[in-house]
Structures are given as structure tokens and as C-alpha cells.
Amino acid sequence: LTSEGRQPVTLAYGARTGSLLIYHDVVERCAARLPSLAVLYFVEQTGHDDPPAVQAGRVTVEAVWARLRSPMDTNYYISGPPPMLRAIAQDLRSRNIPPEAIHIDAWE
Numbered sequence: 001l002t003s004e005g006r007q008p009v010t011l012a013y014g015a016r017t018g019s020l021l022i023y024h025d026v027v028e029r030c031a032a033r034l035p036s037l038a039v040l041y042f043v044e045q046t047g048h049d050d051p052p053a054v055q056a057g058r059v060t061v062e063a064v065w066a067r068l069r070s071p072m073d074t075n076y077y078i079s080g081p082p083p084m085l086r087a088i089a090q091d092l093r094s095r096n097i098p099p100e101a102i103h104i105d106a107w108e
Contacts, residue, residue, distance in 0.1 A: 003035070005034070005036050006036060007036060008036050008038065008069050009036055009037050009038070010037075010039075010067060010068055011027065011037065011038070011039045011040070012040045012042065012059045012063070012064045013027060013039065013040070013041055013042070014041070014042035014043065014058055014059035015042075015043055015044075016043070016045060017043055017044070017045050017047060017050075018043050018046070018047055018051055018054055019047075020043075021054075024041070027039055038067065040055065040059075040063070040064060040067060041053060041054045041055065042055050042057055042059045042063065043056065043057075044057065044058055058084070059080075059084070059088070060088070061088055061091040061092055062091070071095075071097075074097075074101065075101050075103065076088075076092055076101060076102050077103045077105070078103070078104055079106075079107070080106075082106050082107070085104050085106055089102055
């Protein structure tokens, strides 16, 4: 990503609690420099230590879908624990996203 980039990028970043969003500050600095970067934060267990604008729940396709400018013409890069990846990839396939638009990086 560059500050001159026009391609919209949406980052959905989730964790069990707000304190586990360990890259929050880095992400916010990037978002401040890159107008094409939109960030959505999710926490499973909300609390008083959550950063501003955190959504309760897990990262899901449904939670992000409406925020995408053109979801059918989007490349999806997903990373995380294998059960989450399987669920998200299956949801994307059920929405007719082609396999070549789904890029998976599983945590080992």
C-alpha cells in the first residue's frame, strides 16, 4: 500500500479481547497515512480496555460484506487459526467468490 494508492483495502482485525489486538497502534498509524485503508476491529469478549470503534463478535464475512465497495470483485486475504479460515473460506465460496480470489494463510 502507498499513500497514492487508489485501490480500496479493508482490514478486518479480530481478537478474543481488546487487549489482544496487539497490532492496533501499528494498524492505526498505517490507516492515518493511507486514505484507501479502512479498518474494522472485532473482539469476542468486549471490555473497558477495548479501543474505540470495536465491534462485538468475531470476524465474519457477513460482518464485513456490506462494508466492501464491490465484494464480488474483491480479493480476500485471510489469516488466522484453521477453523476460522475454513469457516470464512466456505462462506465466501457460498457467496460465489471464485477460488482464485481467496488467499489463505493458516497459522501453524
